[in-house]
Amino acid sequence: xxxxxxxxxxxxxxxxxxxxxxxxxxxxxxxxxxxxxxxxxxxxxxxxxxxxxxxxxxxxxxxxxxxxxxxxxxxxxxxxxxxxxxxxxxxxxxxxxxxxxxxxxxxxxxxxxxxxxxxxxxxxxxxxxxxxxxxxxxx
Amino acid sequence: xxxxxxxxxxxxxxxxxxxxxxxxxxxxxxxxxxxxxxxxxxxxxxxxxxxxxxxxxxxxxxxxxxxxxxxxxxxxxxxxxxxxxxxxxxxxxxxxxxxxxxxxxxxxxxxxxxxxxxxxxxxxxxxxxxxxxxxxxxx
DNA sequence: ATCATCTAGGTGCAAGATGCACTTAGATGA
DNA sequence: TCATCTAAGTGCATCTTGCACCTAGATGAT
Numbered sequence: 001x002x003x004x005x006x007x008x009x010x011x012x013x014x015x016x017x018x019x020x021x022x023x024x025x026x027x028x029x030x031x032x033x034x035x036x037x038x039x040x041x042x043x044x045x046x047x048x049x050x051x052x053x054x055x056x057x058x059x060x061x062x063x064x065x066x067x068x069x070x071x072x073x074x075x076x077x078x079x080x081x082x083x084x085x086x087x088x089x090x091x092x093x094x095x096x097x098x099x100x101x102x103x104x105x106x107x108x109x110x111x112x113x114x115x116x117x118x119x120x121x122x123x124x125x126x127x128x129x130x131x132x133x134x135x136x137x138x139x
Numbered sequence: 140x141x142x143x144x145x146x147x148x149x150x151x152x153x154x155x156x157x158x159x160x161x162x163x164x165x166x167x168x169x170x171x172x173x174x175x176x177x178x179x180x181x182x183x184x185x186x187x188x189x190x191x192x193x194x195x196x197x198x199x200x201x202x203x204x205x206x207x208x209x210x211x212x213x214x215x216x217x218x219x220x221x222x223x224x225x226x227x228x229x230x231x232x233x234x235x236x237x238x239x240x241x242x243x244x245x246x247x248x249x250x251x252x253x254x255x256x257x258x259x260x261x262x263x264x265x266x267x268x269x270x271x272x273x274x275x276x277x278x
Numbered sequence: 279a280t281c282a283t284c285t286a287g288g289t290g291c292a293a294g295a296t297g298c299a300c301t302t303a304g305a306t307g308a
Numbered sequence: 309t310c311a312t313c314t315a316a317g318t319g320c321a322t323c324t325t326g327c328a329c330c331t332a333g334a335t336g337a338t
Contacts, residue, residue: 009160009198009201009202009204009205009294009295009296010160010163010202010205010206010208010209010294010295011205011293011294019158019159019248019251019252020158020159020295020323020324021148021149021324022251022255024149025255026255029255029258029259029262032262032266033262037286037287038286038287038288039285039286039287040286047254047258048251048254048255048258049250049251049254050251056325056326056327057286057287057288058287058288058289058325058326058327058328059148059324059325059326061286061287061288062147062148062288062324062325063148063149065147065148065288066147066148066149066150067149069147069149070149080285080286082285082334082335083284083285083286083333083334083335084285084286084287084332084333084334085286085287085332085333086285086286086287087286087287103256103259106252106255106256107256109158109252110249110252110253110256111188112158112161112187112188112189113158113245113248113249113252114249115186115187115188116161116164116165116168116187116245117242117245117246117249119168119186119187120168120242123168123171123172127171147323147324148323148324148325149323150322150323151297151322151323159295159324160295176315176316177315177316177317178314178315178316179315195296195297195298196315196316196317197296197297197298197299197316197317197318198295198296198297200315200316200317201295201296201317204317219314219315221305221306221314222304222305222306222313222314222315223302223303223304223305223314223315223316224303224304224315224316225314225315225316226315226316
């Protein structure tokens with residue numbers, strides 16, 4: 001029954017949870033704990049609980065490059081004792097500040113989210129209180 | 140100093156807070172309270188606390204159209220007693236279910252967000268506990 | 279030796295989401 | 309008649325993302 005044809009808003013179906021660029025602060029936090037490379041960071045991301053919708057490696061590598069272009073991390077090639085060479089990223093001081101602004105930003109997101117839940121539950125209470133009396137006219 | 144040139148990930152600057160399609164559940168909730176039209180919904184959105192980054196009207200109208208294409212709302216033209224005609228939207232039963240799934244989805248988002256804060260504060264505690272001793276090698 | 283597999287880091291492309299500027303058009307009052 | 313408010317859009321450029329695919333060193337099995 002969905003029969004979603006076009007290519008506008010919502011065309012890809014589902015109601016996918018997504019905080020835009022949420023991977024970015026996660027990577028910054030991991031790098032705050034110490035330098036690392038893309039592949040390793042990718043594996044450590046599951047610490048943040050998005051088991052469904054696991055991150056795509058291409059996204060990770062692109063975010064790391066973007067962080068470097070903006071001066072939030074630096075990178076160097078490093079030969080490991082096994083496997084191919086790795087590009088090892090290190091958080092800069094600017095990157096550290098950037099992480100701080102991300103945290104404040106996410107706290108704001110959290111507040112907004114809770115104002116939604118508040119509105120939702122407030123409304124649902126009223127809605128349920130009216131059940132059995134004014135049930136007509138809805139649904 | 141930012142000097143962000145290209146057009147890759149993060150090229151637009153800032154660390155914009157954004158929950159993808161967060162407007163959608165807000166509109167659904169407003170419509171759950173009763174039928175309404177785009178312009179009115181736009182004005183009622185500030186109830187959800189995103190005073191900065193207020194919603195763009197084009198986005199609202201596009202979301203409403205998309206909701207209709209997916210069968211979550213229906214619309215009718217209505218002549219008001221003043222001003223131009225309005226397209227009045229009504230939540231369907233399917234839209235009601237969709238709102239429920241959105242709420243569960245946002246609760247998951249909330250959990251992920253808090254697992255980030257948890258990691259952050261846990262890490263920062265250790266980091267600060269080491270201050271003055273192992274302060275070298277970082278920054 | 280050569281083949282599959284794991285590690286590591288990418289690129290290309292299409293689709294989706296979004297902000298900004300702009301348009302249309304009825305109603306209202308100066 | 310002209311500006312303004314209400315209402316609903318469209319067009320375009322840009323950003324973001326998922327998927328498929330590619331390169332290439334290292335390692336172990338046959």
